[in-house]
Amino acid sequence: MxxxxxxxxxxxxxxxxxxxxxxxxxxxxxxxxxxxxxxxxxxxxxxxxxxxxxxxxxxxxxxxxxxxxxxxxxxxxxxxxxxxxxxxxxxxxxxxxxxxxxxxxxxxxxxxxxxxxxxxxxxxxxxxxxxxxxxxxxxxxxxxxxxxxxxxxxxxxxxxxxxxxxxxxxxxxxxxxxxxxxxxxxxxxxxxxxxxxxxxxxxxxxxxxxxxxxxASLTELLDLNHPLLREFSKKAPGSFFHSLAVAQIAEAAALSIGENTKLARVSAYFHDIGKMDKPQYFIENQSTFNRHELLTPRMSSLILIDHVRKGIEIGKKYDLPEIIISAIPEHHGTRVMQYFLRKSRDGANSPADFPSESDFRYPGPKPQNKITAILMMADAIEATGRAVKIQDASPARAISVIDETLMEIQKDGQLDECPLTISEIATLKEVFVRTLLQTQHKRIAYPGAKTTGIAPSWKPKDAS
Ligand SMILES: [Fe+2]
Ligand SMILES: [Fe+2]
Missing domain, CATH: 1.10.1760 (Arp2/3 complex 21 kDa subunit ARPC3)
Structure with a gap:
């Protein structure tokens, strides 16, 4: 026994x-x-x-x-x-x-x-x-x-x-x-x-x-019913939809180089929450009137830069994890607001008025990890894609637009402090092209469908 x-x-x-x-x-x-x-x-x-x-x-x-x-x-x-x-x-x-x-x-x-x-x-x-x-x-x-x-x-x-x-x-x-x-x-x-x-x-x-x-915390933050995301979608619907589009691109990019897809998605959801403060100053929330027309370029840039400070403040108020809050300043790094810098330089009357590039830079820091680097690239590509109406562009044109955007980021040294390798950046570029073409694809206008103010102006040649 x-x-x-x-x-x-x-x-x-x-x-x-x-x-x-x-x-x-x-x-x-x-x-x-x-x-x-x-x-x-x-x-x-x-x-x-x-x-x-x-x-x-x-x-x-x-x-x-x-x-x-x-x-x-x-x-x-x-x-x-x-x-x-x-x-x-x-x-x-x-x-x-x-x-x-x-x-x-x-x-x-x-x-x-x-x-x-x-x-x-x-x-x-x-x-x-x-x-x-x-x-x-x-x-x-x-x-x-x-x-x-x-x-x-x-x-x-x-x-x-x-x-x-x-x-x-x-x-x-x-x-x-x-x-x-x-x-x-x-x-x-x-x-x-x-x-x-x-x-x-x-x-x-x-x-x-x-x-x-x-x-577990990341999974909870993925819920679009999070009180902060609900407030964001009500106060700045355009910025909220931009964040969803960035999330889709960033998630695919993170997956392609074996990074944490949940972290990429959550960081994208919250990266622009600071825009809730003055939503009408951001193009994606403007319907007709552009408020920047009434401001000096310097004043415009200060308002735009402030969405980073405000975002960090809101993130802390809602107890977001540190790593998600760090994505708020890092998604812009120390990039220059080229449009307002050019406008300011064009309007300079004397050499003394000629503005310095540093006056139009975001405060940083530059992306410190692969996720915030992906977020910076996805954010820039989504915004550029919208600005150049990439849905109407050929794949070749889409590739060149994405190339230019990424080159600008790289040349400016924005990726210098993150551990992304050259081969990873090449992989990311391919994913950005594919995802951007999928997300901002041509919407086919059905024959006889009425065009609303919201629908895209593009129509097939044979549409009535
Ligand atoms: Fe932003
Ligand atoms: Fe953004």
């Missing part, structure tokens, strides 16, 4: 260990997680904070064990409960690291926490090995099952894995007692309830205090 227990227990442990090794191998073969790169500036703080939190849990537990160690049976029960709490704490902290920094960083945490446990005089061998088996499986589940409902499912599965590991451990050495089985059942239920609760409480707190970003 005993040998069957040992065989079953050992088989279960070996099976879970093999699964864990396979998952860990995949972790290091997979390309880097986007959030690992985005949040990497906080890597040390998060890792050290997590280890500190784990040490606090350990020391609290050692005090509890010390209190219960007078009777040997109590000590055994406490030991089992303590092991469960330790393992749940390690896996929970590891899951949070996974969602913020990626699986590689979480694996590092599992290794360090195992080493810490190994140094404790009260530890048994299984507690050194268990985090290394349960941790990688659980962190993979956290990534496979994202979101609020997903965290409930991954909590349940992680709890089951933890329970199975303890069961295998008990079976491999002795008959499991009723107490052992009860403790494991409670541990599975506790994990199922604790994981989504703590992940949903700890994650927003960490994101807010450290200015980080997670997949």
């Amino acid at each position: 005993d040998s069957i227990h040992v065989f079953l227990g050992t088989s279960l442990l070996v099976f879970l260990a093999i699964v864990s090794i396979m998952v860990t191998y995949r972790t290091f073969m997979d390309p880097p997680n986007e959030f690992e790169r985005i949040n990497q500036t906080h890597f040390l703080q998060i890792l050290l904070g997590s280890i500190l939190l784990f040490l606090i849990i350990l020391s609290t537990l050692s005090i509890l064990i010390g209190q219960g160690s007078t009777a040997s049976i109590l000590s055994e029960h406490h030991f089992l409960i303590t092991q469960n709490i330790e393992l749940i704490a390690i896996i929970l902290i590891g899951n949070i690291i996974t969602l913020l920094l990626g699986k590689k960083s979480a694996t590092l945490f599992f290794l360090i926490s195992s080493m810490i446990i190994a140094l404790l005089p009260t530890s048994r061998y299984e507690m050194i090995v268990l985090p290394l088996i349960a941790g990688p499986i659980s962190s993979s589940l956290a990534l496979i099952l994202p979101g609020r409902i997903g965290s409930l499912k991954s909590g349940l599965l992680s709890g089951l894995i933890t329970g199975l590991l303890f069961l295998g451990m008990e079976l491999s050495v002795k008959d499991p007692t009723v107490f052992t089985l009860q403790t494991e059942a409670i541990a599975v239920i506790a994990t199922t309830l604790l994981f989504p609760m703590l992940e949903n409480v700890a994650m927003p707190l960490l994101e807010k205090s450290l200015g980080l970003l997670s997949e």
Whole structure:
């Protein structure tokens, strides 16, 4: 009878260990997680904070064990409960690291926490090995099952894995007692309830205090019913539709070079929210009268530049993540408002009046990452495409317009501070041409259809 227990227990442990090794191998073969790169500036703080939190849990537990160690049976029960709490704490902290920094960083945490446990005089061998088996499986589940409902499912599965590991451990050495089985059942239920609760409480707190970003927050910001986007669509409908068009181009561009498509889309949604303040000064919101005709070029440029400052202010008011707010100034970088610079120079009466280029530059900074660089290019291409009525242009003309726009951005040094490579820029150019032609395509006027003020003026030659 005993040998069957040992065989079953050992088989279960070996099976879970093999699964864990396979998952860990995949972790290091997979390309880097986007959030690992985005949040990497906080890597040390998060890792050290997590280890500190784990040490606090350990020391609290050692005090509890010390209190219960007078009777040997109590000590055994406490030991089992303590092991469960330790393992749940390690896996929970590891899951949070996974969602913020990626699986590689979480694996590092599992290794360090195992080493810490190994140094404790009260530890048994299984507690050194268990985090290394349960941790990688659980962190993979956290990534496979994202979101609020997903965290409930991954909590349940992680709890089951933890329970199975303890069961295998008990079976491999002795008959499991009723107490052992009860403790494991409670541990599975506790994990199922604790994981989504703590992940949903700890994650927003960490994101807010450290200015980080997670997949779950990005998914929430994709919702066009977000209060800020609804306000944007009411106050500046033209700018809102421009942002949707930019989002479509930026998303396709991000996909083509393996960047985070959600981040590209969300950054595009919010990049021009500052235009809500004075919507009528932006061409996409003007119906007939151009307010800039009443202003000096310098005054016009100051109003346009101000949509960046206002956008940052609104973004902070609505608690947008730091990385989304940084896309607001970076989408213009330090570009020059050529139209108003030329107008101002044309109107200069003397050399003293001749304006300097720096007076017509956005304040920057230049794009600091690939997503804001994509956003700058997509924004410029969408606006140029609209201005030159690219829907009526031939593909050759569309390519040359996009070429000119991108060359201007590159020559001005706007992409100098972002890590885009030359081959990535070439790939992006192809995607921009394809997407722009798809989004601003020719709308076919059906025979007999009435032309409204909103419809394009283009008609096929044979239309009546
Ligand atoms: Fe803008
Ligand atoms: Fe824009």
